[in-house]
Amino acid sequence: MSDNKGTLEIRNLSKSFIVDNNPLQILNNISLSVSSGAFVTIVGSSGCGKTTLLRIMLGLENHYTGEALIDGKQIIGPGTDRGIVFQDHRLLPWLTVGENVAFGLDKLKQKEKKFLVDEHLKLVGLNGFESAYPYQLSGGMAQRVAIARALANKPEILLLDEPLGALDALTRMYMQQELERLWLLEKITMIMVTHDIDEAIYLSDKVVIMSSRPGVIKKIIDVQLSRPRDRASSDFMRIKAEILQEFHLGTEYPFAYAI
Amino acid sequence: MAKKFLQRLGLKDKLLAIIVPLLVLTAWQGAVSQKLCSELILTPPLTLLKTLLELAQSGDLTLNILASLKRVMIGFLFGGTSGFVVGILMALSPFLNRIFGPLIKALQQVPEFAWMPLIIMFLGIDEFAKYFFVAIGAFYPMVLNTYQGVSGVPEKYHELARVFEYKSFRYLFKVIIPSALPSIITGIRLSLGLSWMFVVGAELFGSDSGVGYLMTWGRSVFQIDLVMAGLILVGVIGFAMNFLLERAEKQFFLWREPVEGRHA
Numbered sequence: 159m160s161d162n163k164g165t166l167e168i169r170n171l172s173k174s175f176i177v178d179n180n181p182l183q184i185l186n187n188i189s190l191s192v193s194s195g196a197f198v199t200i201v202g203s204s205g206c207g208k209t210t211l212l213r214i215m216l217g218l219e220n221h222y223t224g225e226a227l228i229d230g231k232q233i234i235g236p237g238t239d240r241g242i243v244f245q246d247h248r249l250l251p252w253l254t255v256g257e258n259v260a261f262g263l264d265k266l267k268q269k270e271k272k273f274l275v276d277e278h279l280k281l282v283g284l285n286g287f288e289s290a291y292p293y294q295l296s297g298g299m300a301q302r303v304a305i306a307r308a309l310a311n312k313p314e315i316l317l318l319d320e321p322l323g324a325l326d327a328l329t330r331m332y333m334q335q336e337l338e339r340l341w342l343l344e345k346i347t348m349i350m351v352t353h354d355i356d357e358a359i360y361l362s363d364k365v366v367i368m369s370s371r372p373g374v375i376k377k378i379i380d381v382q383l384s385r386p387r388d389r390a391s392s393d394f395m396r397i398k399a400e401i402l403q404e405f406h407l408g409t410e411y412p413f414a415y416a417i
Numbered sequence: 418m419a420k421k422f423l424q425r426l427g428l429k430d431k432l433l434a435i436i437v438p439l440l441v442l443t444a445w446q447g448a449v450s451q452k453l454c455s456e457l458i459l460t461p462p463l464t465l466l467k468t469l470l471e472l473a474q475s476g477d478l479t480l481n482i483l484a485s486l487k488r489v490m491i492g493f494l495f496g497g498t499s500g501f502v503v504g505i506l507m508a509l510s511p512f513l514n515r516i517f518g519p520l521i522k523a524l525q526q527v528p529e530f531a532w533m534p535l536i537i538m539f540l541g542i543d544e545f546a547k548y549f550f551v552a553i554g555a556f557y558p559m560v561l562n563t564y565q566g567v568s569g570v571p572e573k574y575h576e577l578a579r580v581f582e583y584k585s586f587r588y589l590f591k592v593i594i595p596s597a598l599p600s601i602i603t604g605i606r607l608s609l610g611l612s613w614m615f616v617v618g619a620e621l622f623g624s625d626s627g628v629g630y631l632m633t634w635g636r637s638v639f640q641i642d643l644v645m646a647g648l649i650l651v652g653v654i655g656f657a658m659n660f661l662l663e664r665a666e667k668q669f670f671l672w673r674e675p676v677e678g679r680h681a
Binding site for chain 1: 581
């Protein structure tokens with residue numbers, strides 16, 4: 159989107175749940191701004207509220223203080239300007255692959271629908287699979303269909319909630335390349351939640367590090383490596399060490415000498 | 418190896434399913450022809466077959482089966498549809514569930530045939546009373562299974578529907594009902610099965626046509642072969658309906674993972 163669509167602005171956002179009559183703070187004073195067409199990743203250990211934050215962006219969680227704006231407008235409920243890929247592919251088992259991709263295109267005419275389904279299945283490399291059922295797909299293929307379903311709606315922002323978390327390590331790295339390719343092709347904003355630091359560095363312009371209880375943004379790291387990125391390069395490793403430091407997982411003596 | 422063994426076992430099971438009834442029929446026929454038992458009390462299978470063939474030739478068989486099936490269909494459509502609608506409403510509205518839930522659970526404890534005196538008092542014994550009786554039988558399995566299916570729709574599908582902005586009827590017909598369909602189809606199968614049982618019951622109470630009527634008539638003229646032929650008809654037709662519905666169910670659920678490949 160060239161005309162500056164797909165920007166996200168979060169200002170002083172806090173959210174708490176009521177647990178046993180006591181408020182439990184989940185997110186505390188979150189401020190984050192994502193520019194149009196950026197790839198931003200939110201990393202943090204489980205329970206830091208990163209998924210809640212994504213659900214707020216999606217419009218599934220209300221009742222918070224502060225502001226959450228998309229293109230300057232307050233988020234009220236889900237909308238077709240945002241697409242979502244969940245960790246579980248969440249394809250409807252009674253629909254074929256093609257029908258699943260068309261799930262959000264219900265209001266369109268048959269012809270337009272078919273065009274968009276074909277286009278997006280081709281985009282994720284699954285043309286020819288439209289009449290297969292979800293149970294016949296592997297985990298990686300099912301997630302591709304889920305991505306095609308989200309993109310078919312032409313969202314300005316694609317939200318990804320640990321989309322590759324359930325895949326095996328090799329498939330995951332392959333899918334990371336695929337996500338990058340789709341992002342470069344579609345030129346839309348992508349915001350991904352993950353706990354895989356390599357994945358975050360490989361894909362993002364910006365890595366947002368969150369810590370838990372209550373969830374706060376600890377640090378935002380700009381990743382200015384050229385693409386495609388080399389997971390084994392020293393720059394990559396330096397950024398990784400910087401992130402690990404935030405989780406108190408860095409080594410005090412980065413170089414060990416064996417004598 | 419194991420698969421071959423299982424296949425052979427499956428074949429053996431199928432053979433047994435034919436052999437055992439055949440043995441029983443042969444023993445039955447033998448017992449009567451050896452005069453171990455009077456033909457007047459226990460009609461032998463071959464005589465029953467003759468009775469059925471005679472009924473078929475005279476046209477009585479078709480006429481009475483059709484009369485029963487018509488009552489089943491009307492009662493089932495009436496009771497099954499209302500069970501379906503009430504089940505959906507109860508599952509989707511906690512308010513309606515609070516109102517209807519206890520009532521339906523309480524009424525379910527009333528044995529079906531205990532309704533008969535009340536129905537006869539209010540509606541008599543004409544066709545409408547029979548439809549009504551069958552409808553009561555069809556209602557319960559449908560309402561319970563629909564309720565279970567719809568309230569069991571996973572939260573993740575509800576969330577998906579919200580994200581893609583599915584509302585009201587589109588939401589109901591594209592997400593909720595398809596997701597609940599396996600349970601709903603089970604409801605239809607049970608409901609139709611009970612309808613068939615209750616139509617025979619209703620016809621026993623007072624009727625001038627139908628398979629149940631055939632049996633009461635046989636009893637009143639002391640023709641045991643007619644009574645037993647009626648029993649066989651009830652069993653065979655009930656079995657056939659269930660069989661056909663199970664086949665239809667399998668055809669319908671092609672999207673379900675085949676059992677061999679199911680992962681936990």
